[in-house]
Amino acid sequence: MSAVLRDAIRVNGREEPLAAASVAELLAGRGIAAGTFGIAVALNGAVVPRRRWSETPLRPGDSLEIVRPLQGG
Amino acid sequence: MSPTDTLAIAGRSFGSRLFLGTAGYPNQQVMLDALAASGSELVTLAIRRISLDGYSESLVDVLARATAGRPTGPVGLLPNTAGCLTAKEAVLTAQLSREALDTPWIKLEVIGDRELLYPDVEELLRATEELVNDGFVVLPYCNDDPVTCRKLADLGAAAVMPLGAFIGSGMGIRNPHAIETICARSPVPVVLDAGIGTASDAALAMELGCAAVLLNTAVSKARDPVRMAAAMRDAVGAGRAARLAGRMPMRAHAEPSSPQMGLIGG
Numbered sequence: 001m002s003a004v005l006r007d008a009i010r011v012n013g014r015e016e017p018l019a020a021a022s023v024a025e026l027l028a029g030r031g032i033a034a035g036t037f038g039i040a041v042a043l044n045g046a047v048v049p050r051r052r053w054s055e056t057p058l059r060p061g062d063s064l065e066i067v068r069p070l071q072g073g
Numbered sequence: 074m075s076p077t078d079t080l081a082i083a084g085r086s087f088g089s090r091l092f093l094g095t096a097g098y099p100n101q102q103v104m105l106d107a108l109a110a111s112g113s114e115l116v117t118l119a120i121r122r123i124s125l126d127g128y129s130e131s132l133v134d135v136l137a138r139a140t141a142g143r144p145t146g147p148v149g150l151l152p153n154t155a156g157c158l159t160a161k162e163a164v165l166t167a168q169l170s171r172e173a174l175d176t177p178w179i180k181l182e183v184i185g186d187r188e189l190l191y192p193d194v195e196e197l198l199r200a201t202e203e204l205v206n207d208g209f210v211v212l213p214y215c216n217d218d219p220v221t222c223r224k225l226a227d228l229g230a231a232a233v234m235p236l237g238a239f240i241g242s243g244m245g246i247r248n249p250h251a252i253e254t255i256c257a258r259s260p261v262p263v264v265l266d267a268g269i270g271t272a273s274d275a276a277l278a279m280e281l282g283c284a285a286v287l288l289n290t291a292v293s294k295a296r297d298p299v300r301m302a303a304a305m306r307d308a309v310g311a312g313r314a315a316r317l318a319g320r321m322p323m324r325a326h327a328e329p330s331s332p333q334m335g336l337i338g339g
Contacts, residue, residue: 012122030123038131039123040173047168065122067169069133071104072119072153073094073240073289 010063018060024053026064040067078313080284082262083178083210083231088145089114090279091309092264094289095132098298105139107292107302108148115149117180117289119156120170133174151212153180158193160200167204179204180234180266180287181213190240194221198228205229214266217251219258226261233259234287237278238268241290245274249281256282272301272308279312280320 009018011026020026023041024034032039034053041048042065048056058064080087093113098104108116116136133150140148152170157163160183167179183200185193192215204211210231215221217235225233235255238244245268246252256263262284269275269288278286286309295301 032123037175038133038173040120040169042165042169045165047165047172049172065169067120067166067173068123068131069118069150069152069170069173070121071094071096071098071132072117072155073096 007060009058009060012064012066018058018062020058022054022058023048023056023064026058027053027066030066032066038068041065042067078317080262082212082284085149087114087149087285088112089306089309090285090313091275091305092117092151092285092287093292093302094287095136096289097293101135103298104293105135106299108136108139110299110306111292111302112306113148114145115151117151117153117287118170118174120152120154120166120173149178150174150176151178151180152176153214154182154200155180157183158185158187158196159183160196160203163196163200164203164207167200167209168207171209177208178210179212181211181230192216192236194218197221198224201225201228201230212264217248217255219251219255222255222259222263226259230261232262232264232284234264234266236267237265237274240267242268243270243291243294244268245270246277246281249277252278252283253281256284269305272304275305275308276312276315279309280315282316285309 007018008015035050044063080090089112091111091113092115093111094117095104137147152174154163154166157166163183171177181200183193183196184190197213201211201213205228212232212234213225213230214234222233237246264285264287265278265283266287269291275286292298292302
């Protein structure tokens with residue numbers, strides 16, 4: 001259990017193996033280029049500004065939220 | 074309505090007093106056509122987790138392209154915090170929306186009941202204070218309660234947005250006297266949010282003194298959303314004009330409008 005958690009992060013509520021060194025690298029792996037307008041990221045409950053994506057490291061146990069605007073009322 | 078009758082919220086001017094939601098249309102083209110027909114200059118959006126399986130063209134790009142040629146410029150964006158149950162969730166959602174869209178404007182929704190979608194006043198006040206202090210232009214969706222509306226304005230809300238009825242209910246304005254009282258006392262613009270079902274509801278909101286109307290489902294779930302969007306545009310304009318014109322006093326008894334002298338016979 002703890003071994004799994006040490007190497008895992010949560011992305012949008014789903015646990016997955018930690019395979020990226022930075023926020024930018026994780027986003028790039030999902031086809032989101034650095035600084036893409038309309039995308040926002042929070043790491044452990046705090047917004048990571050676009051310009052800091054590449055310099056923000058990911059660590060085991062981190063929780064990442066990646067959001068975008070959608071149709072709403 | 075005079076062309077100079079513009080609405081100002083937080084230093085921004087709007088020629089249209091109709092704010093439109095973007096959800097629940099039969100398809101994206103109908104949404105864009107309804108937006109064009111409505112004349113709205115401000116649309117609401119939700120902020121949601123991206124699908125981890127990749128994503129299609131951004132809604133923001135679609136809206137910007139569709140409205141680029143307007144004389145008033147591309148449509149403004151009002152992201153919401155729909156679905157948030159606590160001030161903490163709503164504040165983070167607002168901060169994410171500001172980062173995603175480069176706008177400090179936020180339609181603040183903090184609900185206390187997932188079925189009723191009714192505002193949680195304590196959490197709403199807390200989130201309003203926090204977001205105002207963080208530089209946001211806060212437009213809170215709130216109860217049709219003059220005291221809550223005053224507290225929100227005192228905390229620095231740029232407008233207050235009392236509900237006419239439950240979100241998505243189309244039940245109209247259930248307590249017009251409360252809305253009229255809020256409008257008469259509010260130091261900030263009052264936007265009737267939620268409950269509008271058809272054009273007469275929107276006109277009534279404006280006649281009661283609202284500065285604008287925010288609606289979504291009344292248009293998106295109409296049989297012909299584009300035609301209803303045009304009806305809402307006209308209703309908001311007519312209601313506003315009637316408000317400015319000043320209605321006649323109501324009487325309990327008949328008052329003839331034709332002269333009483335010179336009647337034939339007798």
